[in-house]
Amino acid sequence: MVMSSSPTQAQSSSQHVNSASETTPLLNNAPDASDGSTGDIRPWYRRPSPLHVVLPLVGTVFSYSVSLVPIQQFMLMYLCGRYLAVKEGQAGTAALGSILSSDSINDLPSFAKCREIPDVQALAAKWQMILTLSTSVPALLATPLIGALSDRAGRKPVFFLPILSGLIGSLAILAVAQFDFGLWILILVHLLQGCMGGDLAIVMITFAYIADVTTAETRSKVFVTIEALTFISFTIGPYCGGVLTRVLPSGVIGVVYVTIIGQLLTVVYVTLCLPESLTPPKRSVTDPGLSTPAAKPSVLATLISFGPVVRVVSKPPRIYLLSLVFITSTCVGGIALFFYYASYRFGWDAYDEGVFMLYASGTRVFWMMGIATILYKVFAGERHGESETETSLRKVRLDVRIVRIGMLVLAGGWILLGLASASWMVYAVTFWNGIGTLAKPTIRSLLSRSVPPALQGRLFSTIQVTDQVATIFSNLVFPPIWAASVGGPYPGLFLQIIGGLFCIAAFIACAFIKVGDIANGFHGNIPVSVDAEKGTEEVVLDAETDGGERDAENAAA
Template identity: 35%
Template sequence: MPSTTQLPVTEHTPLLPSDHLDVDDTMAVRPCPWYRQPSPYQVVFPLFIHIFMASMAIVPFQQFLLLYLCEKYQSSSGRSASFFPTNSSSFHETPTIAFLPDFATCRKIPEIQLQGLTDCNPSHSHSGLDRKVDYYFRYVHQRPRPDCRSMSWRSVRSDRAKARHDNISPIRHHRHARYRRCGPNGLPTVGLILSRILQGMLGSQGVLIMTTYAYIADTIKAENRTQMLVSVEALFYISFTLAPYIGGVLTRVLPAGVVGVFWIAILGKFLVLSYILVVLPESLTERQVILRTRHAKTGIRDVERSIRATMHKIISIFKGPDSSARRLILAAMLVIGAASGGVRIFFYFAAYRFGWDAYDEGQLMLVLSVGRIFYMLAALPAILKFFGRGASPEQKIHLELQLVRFAMVLQSVGYLCMVLATEGWMLYTIGLADGFGTLAVPMLRGLLSRTVTSQMQGSLFSGIQFMEQLASILSGIIFPSVWGWSVKNSIPSLFLFLLAGVYIVLSKALVSLTLSVISFLSLLQSKFY
C-alpha cells in the first residue's frame, strides 16, 4: 500500500483544509505564463459569447419554426403555389431560403399558429389538442427535468474538482442543437425531442452559468466576489438586451435570412468551445484538487444523500406555524412565474396581429429592456428612499407591499391595453408605461428573504428556483394550449385576458393579507435582525 504524507495533529492544526498543506512535491505549483494563470476575466468572455449567441437566435428560431411548419402544411394540404408566394424582394413578404414559404401569408393561418408552439410536424396532427400538448411537453420540457438532476450532481462535482471541464458539455450540445435546427432538410419531431433531452442531460445553460460562478469563486478573493459577480450579472443582462435585436437585424441583412442567424450562432459556439479547450486555464491546480478531494466524500450514494438532505431542509422552510406569510409570498411568486409563460406566445401574437418578424420583436425587446433598467436602477431606489425616509420597519414593509400591488395592477392594465392596441407602435408606449410591473418579482424576493434568518438564505432561494422551474413547466403546457384554441376560434387576445386576470387576483390577495404579512415580518425582524 503506497504511503501518503500525513500531517501531525496538534493544537495548531486548522479545522478546515488549507491550500498551504504539504502534498507531494510533484504537485507543487509550477510557474506559468501570465495568459495561462486562472483569472475570473478569462471565463467571462466565453460565457458572454455563449449567452449572446443563444439569445440572438431565440426570436429568429420562432420565425423559422413558423415558416418551416408552414412549408410542411403546404406539402400535406396540397395548397397551390399561388397561395404560398415565394418571389419577393422584401423579407416582410418572404424569407430568402427557397424551401421556406411566405411569412406574411403563413402568420395568418390558424393551423400554423396552433402548431407553432408545439415544434412538431403539422402533417401528423392538424387539430388534435391532446396530441399538441403531448408533443409540446415532450419536446420543450424534456430538457428541464434532466437539467434539474444534472445541476445537482454537477454542482457537487464543480466544488470538488476542476470547473473548466463542466463548461464544455453544455456548449458542445448547444452547437449541436443549432446545427440540427438549420439543416437543409429540417429535423423530425423525434430528433428534436431527443436533442432537447440530450441538452438537459449535458446541463444546458444553467450548468454553464453555475460552473462559471464556481470558476470565478476559485480565482478571486472572497472579499472581491460580490463586486465581481454583480459586474458579471450586468454584462449578462447587456447580452440578453442586445442579442435579440441584433438577431432580428441579421434576419434582414443576411442573404440566408433566419437560417443565416443559426450558422452565425454555430460559429460562435465553435469559437467558445475552442477557447475553453485551448486558452482557458484550469481554475484549480492539481495540488488544490487533491486537497479538496481528500476531505470530501465522492461516492454516488454520498452525493444522493447530500441532495436529499438539502431538499428536506428547503421544504422545512415552508412548513410550521409561522409560515403563512412565506407561503403567501411564495405562491405569488410562483403564479407570476407561471404567468411569464405568456411571454413565449408574444412573438406569435405580434406576427399574427401586426405582421411582425424577428427584427420588429427584437427592436421592441431592446426598447423595453432599457425602460426596465431605468425602473430597476433609478425609479425604485428613488421611491424607496423618498417615501421610506424616517419610516419604521412596519411602514417600510407596508410601502413595499403597496408597491408590489401597484406593480401588479399596472401590469394587468398593460395587458388589457395590448388587447385594444390596433397598431404595432402602441406596444412600445404600453410596454414603457407598464414596465414598472416587472419590479413585482424582485420585490417579492426581497420580502421573502426577510422571512428566514441569514443562515437559511441559500436553502430558501434554492427552493424558490426549483419551484419556479416546476411553474415554468406548467405554464409551458397551459399557455400554448390556450393560444392554439384561441387562434383557431379567432380570439388571439385570450391569453392577454388570462394574464390580466392572474395579476388582478394576486393584487386582491395581497390586499386582504397585508396586515398579517406586516405583523409577521415585523415580529421576525425584531427577533433575528
C-alpha cells in the same frame, strides 16, 4: 440534514463556527485577518466576484436570444411549407405535423403568406408546446441534481451544462434546415437539453455564484443589476437576430451559425478565465492539529440535504414568495407566444419583434438600473444614528413594496396588451410594464436571505424547479388557448389570462406577505455548524429551532 437530539447539542455544534446571519458576508473565504483581508494571494482578476459571471451569463443568454425569434420564424415557415404541400397533394404519407416524419422543406414559402394562415399559427403553437415540454419535463428532474452538484463540485464545472445545452440545440436546427433531418431530431435534442438543465439554467448557477461572493446587504442591488444585464442580453439578441435575417444571404439559418460562434467563445471563457467561487469551509482555529483533507459529502447525501431548504421555503412568508415565482414563471411561458400573436395581429417579422424587444429592454433598464438605484439609495441607504436592524428593516419594507407594486402593474399591463389594436399601443403599455420587472429579482433576493451559504445552490435549484413546473403548466395551457382563439374575434385572449394570473399574484403579495414576517424569517434563525474533521457545513434543525422561529414570526405579527 442533521437532527440534533437536544438543545445542548445544537448549541455546542454552533460554537465551532459563527452562524450565518443577516449581516454576515455570504462567503466561505470570509475575512480572517485583522485588517479585513481574505488572505487570498491571487491577483484581483482571478478572485471570484460578480463581474466574473457577467460574461458567461451575457454570452449564453445573448447566444440563445439572438436566434430565438429567427428560429420561431423558421418553424412557422417550415411548417407552413409542409402545410401547403399537404394542401397541394405533394406531401408524403406522414400526417402533417407528425413527429416521425422525415420530410424536409428546402425552399421555404414567404413569411408574409404563412403568418396569415390560422392553421399554420396553431400548428406552430403545437410544436412549440411539444419542444418546450420535451425540455421542461427532464429539466424538472435534473435541476435539483445540478443545484446539489454545484454545492458539492463547485459552480464553475456546472457552468458548462447550459452552455453546451444551447450549442447542441443550435446544431439540431442546422440538421433540420440544411441536412434533411425531420423535426423528430428536435424532440431528441430537447430531451437531452432538459437533462442538462436547459439553456437558461445559466441563471440559476449565476445567482448561486453571486450569493457566494456578496453580502446580504448588497445582494438585492446586485441581483437587480444582474437581472437588468440578463434583460439587456435577452432583448438586444433578438434585435441583432432580426437584423441578421435581413442582411445575411442565408437569412434565418445564417443567424444560427452566428449563435454557434458565440456559444463556442463562451466555452473558452469559462474554461480559461472563470474562477471558482465555492471554496471548502475553513477549519476552526481551535483545532490546529487537523491535517486530513476536507471530505466532500456524497451526491446522495447532498440530495437528501435538500430537506432543510424545503422546510425553510415551505413556511410563511417564504411559501408566498415562492408562489409568486411560480405565477410569474407561468406568465413568462405564455409570453413566449407573443411573436406568433404579433405576426398575426400586426404583421411583425423577426426584425420587428427584435426592435420591440430592444425597446422593451431599454424600458426595463430604465426602471431596474435607473429608478431602482435611486429608490434603494433614497429609501434603503444607511442613515446617521440608525442601527443595522433599523436599516435592514427599512430595506425589507422597500423590497416588499416593490413586489406588491410590480404585481399590480403587470396585472393591468398584460390585460391592456390583450386589448391593443395597434403597434403603438403595445409600445406604450410595455413602458409602464417595465415597473413590474423589478419584482422578480427582488423576490429572489428575499428568498436568498432565507437560507445560509451552505444551501444557496440548493435554494436556487429549488427556485429553478419551480420555474420548470410553471413552464410545463404554461405550455399545457397557453398554446391550446392561442390555437383555439387565433382565428376568432379574441386572438389576445391568452394575454388577458396572463393579466388575470398577475391579479392573483398581486392579491397574494398584498394580503399575505408582511414585512415583519420576512424580517424575522432570515437565515440567521437557522443554526449552521461545521464538522471540522469532514470539512462540511450542516444545517441543524430540531423542534426547538422550529419553535423559536414560530415564536419570532408570531411576535412580529
